[in-house]
Structures are given as structure tokens and as C-alpha cells.
Amino acid sequence: MHGSALVVGGGIAGLAVARGLLAAGWAVEVREREAGPPDSGTALGMWPQAMAALARVGVADAVRARSVHEPGGALLRPDGRPLARVGAGARLISRPALHEVLLDGMPSGTVVWGAGVTAPADLRDPDVDVVVGADGIRSAVRGHAFPGAPAPRPLGTVAFRGTLPGLSPGALPGTADAVTETWGRGRLFGITPQHPDAVNWFACVRRELLAGAPPDEGPAALLGRLYRGWHPAVAAVVGRLDDRRVDRRELLEVPRLPSYVAGRNVLVGDAAHAMAPNLGRGACEALLDAAALVEALVAGGTVADGLRRYDRARRGPSRRVAHGSRLMNRVSTATTAAPARDRLLSLVSRVAAPAVAAGGRGERGRGERSPAGRDAA
Known part of the structure; x- marks a missing residue:
């Protein structure tokens, strides 16, 4: 299926959606309220699932060229003694570099900078088949098209x-x-x-x-x-x-939504499921959303069918990751029972380490397996 899409938000999720739809023959416009792409930002962990999603929108090799591979890391006590070994490999790339990769080769004029959506009328273009809300935790698309959606809440x-x-x-x-x-x-x-x-x-x-x-x-x-x-x-x-x-x-986090779809409007990334950063999965989940949405729209017989496919594919998994991130946020910054937490973590790490060492294969490109530990970034 071909069509036209308005993507609200020129961040990671929005640019990945735009790349995928453009490659599938869609007409795409991205509106971003910032004046240009970011020129600073911290490192993002690209887990194997994220690398697979980047491959599906055609930029995995470029990300490999701009990133470094880290085989894992360590959880430590404040005095430096080890608590646990974590991870089976992720690629680290700066946010500006990832934006550059996603923007590279995109047709001129696809992204309109300094043009955020601020009113419901901005979302009512009759010539647009799909409106993609990729505009972050305070999403205007979610606010306008999903009446009754809960506001972001503090963690x-x-x-x-x-x-x-x-x-x-x-x-x-x-x-x-x-x-x-x-x-x-x-x-x-x-x-x-x-x-x-x-x-x-x-x-x-x-x-x-x-x-x-x-x-x-x-x-x-x-x-x-x-x-x-x-x-x-x-x-x-x-x-x-x-x-x-x-x-x-x-x-902050976005509480569970009953659906990521309302009519022709669909949410991806933080607009759909902003979560605690403690599992390092925000960027990864945004990329998984983008790849799944592109594939669902291309495979669907109609826009409505494609959006239903996307909602079924991504709502459950992203909710589980958000729940795990919230739990890790609480556990990792516990103010009570921290010694018991540390002893348990150390014990679990010693028991699990041989299995992780035997089974971990690291970063292997398109066929990467899920890592055993947490994202370092």
C-alpha cells in the first residue's frame, strides 16, 4: 500500500518512520519544532534489536561505522567493588550522530524545521492518510487526537x-x-x-x-x-x-494507553510510551516502533488495517519494557534495603555469569540476539 504521511516530530522515531515510508514509495513530510537537528547529546545504546530495526530502514551499516561496540560492563558499589557483570554487547552512538545517519540522503524539504504542530487544525489536512505522532513525551498529537489520554507522571x-x-x-x-x-x-x-x-x-x-x-x-x-x-x-x-x-x-513516564491508534493518528516512541531510562531502551523501542509501523502500513490493505497491525505488534511489548524500566528505576535508586538489594544482585550475578558467558555472542549484525544485561547508556 502507498499513501501520504505527516510525521510530527523529527527525532529518532520520526526520522526512522520517514526513511522507511519514503523507501516504500510514500509521500512524507516531517514537521519538527526545533530549528535544526541536535548538535550535542549523550550516547545511546543500540541493542541488537535496535540494530535489526535500523537494518529494516536501511541504515544499520552507517550506524556501525559511526558507533563503538562495547561487549558489556559492570555494576559497582560506591567504593568500586563489583556488584555484577552486565550486558552481552551493544553499540554506542551519540544522539547527533544517529540523527545525521537518519537524515543522510533524505530528499531535501522532507523535514521542515521550526514548524511544530500546536493546534488541532494542524492535524486536519484532508490530503494526508496518516498522522504519526513522534513528538515526544508532551506529544501534541496525543493531546489533540487522544482525548482523555493521561498526562505524563513523575517517577x-x-x-x-x-x-x-x-x-x-x-x-x-x-x-x-x-x-x-x-x-x-x-x-x-x-x-x-x-x-x-x-x-x-x-x-x-x-x-x-x-x-x-x-x-x-x-x-x-x-x-x-x-x-x-x-x-x-x-x-x-x-x-x-x-x-x-x-x-x-x-x-516522567507516559501511563499505559489503551491504544496507540486513534482514527488515522498513530503514536510512536516517547509519545506512545515514554519510560524511565534505567533499562536504556528508549531509543531502541522508538526504532522498533518505527520499523513495525512502516512494515504494517506497507503490508496492510488499508491504512486502518495497517494501523491495527502496528498496534497489535507494539503495544504489548513496549508496555512490558516500560514496566521493567519503572521497576529498575525504583530498585537502582532504592533508599531502603539497599544492602539486601546489593547482596541479592551479587548472588544472582555469580549464578548467572557462567550461562551468560557460554551463551553470549555479542553484536553480529542483522541476526543479533537479545543481550543478557542492561544498556549501559
């Missing part, structure tokens, strides 16, 4: 993240792993490579631990206080932070 945690140029991942002291995530009481701190000369870092903190902070305390000082005394790799990163390069935001 009770605040995220800080950024990159440190000029710092080689291999130069960090205290750990042999390029990818680490350190769990303490009510907070965690993660470090991954961005590229050979930059480090990507992220922190997640229970909101109550931020209460009472001096109003003039900048994020670098705040994080320095919260992570004082943690192992040398964390100290090395925190000690180099610059307030101007720290992104801070309260973490």
Missing part, C-alpha cells in the same frame, strides 16, 4: 547527564570496564564511552535527596556533594563537571 527521580570532551574512557582510574554503573542509596552514577576522546556520564537521584539544596547551588556542586567519597572513576568525572554542560530534568 520520583531526577536525571543529570552530559559529556566530557577531552577525557579518554581508558584514562579513568579504578576500573577496567569502559561501561560502569554505580549504585548507592537513592542514587546511581553511570559512565560510558562517547568516542575515544570523550566520556558520557549520567546520574539518577531520588527527588527527596535534593530537598533542602541551597537555591544557588549549581549542578556541578550539587553532584559533587551527592557523590562525595565514591570510587575514583566517579570522582574523576564529577570533579570535571561544568554547570553549562549539565542537563538536568525530572524523569
Whole structure:
């Protein structure tokens, strides 16, 4: 089936949908409220499922060329002692690089920058067969086309993240792993490579631990206080932070929706299922949505049939990942029973490690298997 699509949002999900539909012969316009693609951003983990989805929209090889492969990483205690080994391989790529790959070769004028959708009238073009809401957690498409949809709700945690140029991942002291995530009481701190000369870092903190902070305390000082005394790799990163390069935001999720489809309107990515970042699956799920939507619309006899196929294919799996992400957000930043959590995690890791070592095959291209652990980014 061929048709025309208005894609609202020029992020990862929207651009992947546009590429796939254009390749299938559809007419596509992407409207993005930002003035242009991002020129900064932290690393994203491309799990094997994400790489398979990227292959389905024709850019997996380009992503491999712009990314680094990490075979796994370590969960650590604040003093640097290991809690667990995680992961069986993911590719790490910066957000700007992934946008560049998705935009490369797209016909000029497909993406209209600085043209966000703000009113219901913007969604009523009679010449458009499908309206794709790829416009994030505060989706205008969801707000206009899905009356009664619940508003995003807080998870009770605040995220800080950024990159440190000029710092080689291999130069960090205290750990042999390029990818680490350190769990303490009510907070965690993660470090991954961005590229050979930059480090990507992220922190997640229970909101109550931020209460009472001096109003003039900048994020670098705040994080320095919260992570004082943690192992040398964390100290090395925190000690180099610059307030101007720290992104801070309260973490939210989109509650379960009864459907991702309303008439000719369909939601993908964060617009459909924004989730906690603690499984590192947000970008992956967005790409899986995009590939599934393209295939469903191309295979469907009608637009309605294609959208039903997509909804059946993606609502259940994405809900399960969102639930797991929410649970990991709570567990990894627990303020009570943290010692018991750590002992259990260490025990499970020791029991599972031989099976993971025997079965893990890493990143192998289009036929990649699901990883055993969590995304490092």
C-alpha cells in the first residue's frame, strides 16, 4: 500500500518512520519544532534489536561505522567493588550522530524545521492518510487526537547527564570496564564511552535527596556533594563537571494507553510510551516502533488495517519494557534495603555469569540476539 504521511516530530522515531515510508514509495513530510537537528547529546545504546530495526530502514551499516561496540560492563558499589557483570554487547552512538545517519540522503524539504504542530487544525489536512505522532513525551498529537489520554507522571527521580570532551574512557582510574554503573542509596552514577576522546556520564537521584539544596547551588556542586567519597572513576568525572554542560530534568513516564491508534493518528516512541531510562531502551523501542509501523502500513490493505497491525505488534511489548524500566528505576535508586538489594544482585550475578558467558555472542549484525544485561547508556 502507498499513501501520504505527516510525521510530527523529527527525532529518532520520526526520522526512522520517514526513511522507511519514503523507501516504500510514500509521500512524507516531517514537521519538527526545533530549528535544526541536535548538535550535542549523550550516547545511546543500540541493542541488537535496535540494530535489526535500523537494518529494516536501511541504515544499520552507517550506524556501525559511526558507533563503538562495547561487549558489556559492570555494576559497582560506591567504593568500586563489583556488584555484577552486565550486558552481552551493544553499540554506542551519540544522539547527533544517529540523527545525521537518519537524515543522510533524505530528499531535501522532507523535514521542515521550526514548524511544530500546536493546534488541532494542524492535524486536519484532508490530503494526508496518516498522522504519526513522534513528538515526544508532551506529544501534541496525543493531546489533540487522544482525548482523555493521561498526562505524563513523575517517577520520583531526577536525571543529570552530559559529556566530557577531552577525557579518554581508558584514562579513568579504578576500573577496567569502559561501561560502569554505580549504585548507592537513592542514587546511581553511570559512565560510558562517547568516542575515544570523550566520556558520557549520567546520574539518577531520588527527588527527596535534593530537598533542602541551597537555591544557588549549581549542578556541578550539587553532584559533587551527592557523590562525595565514591570510587575514583566517579570522582574523576564529577570533579570535571561544568554547570553549562549539565542537563538536568525530572524523569516522567507516559501511563499505559489503551491504544496507540486513534482514527488515522498513530503514536510512536516517547509519545506512545515514554519510560524511565534505567533499562536504556528508549531509543531502541522508538526504532522498533518505527520499523513495525512502516512494515504494517506497507503490508496492510488499508491504512486502518495497517494501523491495527502496528498496534497489535507494539503495544504489548513496549508496555512490558516500560514496566521493567519503572521497576529498575525504583530498585537502582532504592533508599531502603539497599544492602539486601546489593547482596541479592551479587548472588544472582555469580549464578548467572557462567550461562551468560557460554551463551553470549555479542553484536553480529542483522541476526543479533537479545543481550543478557542492561544498556549501559
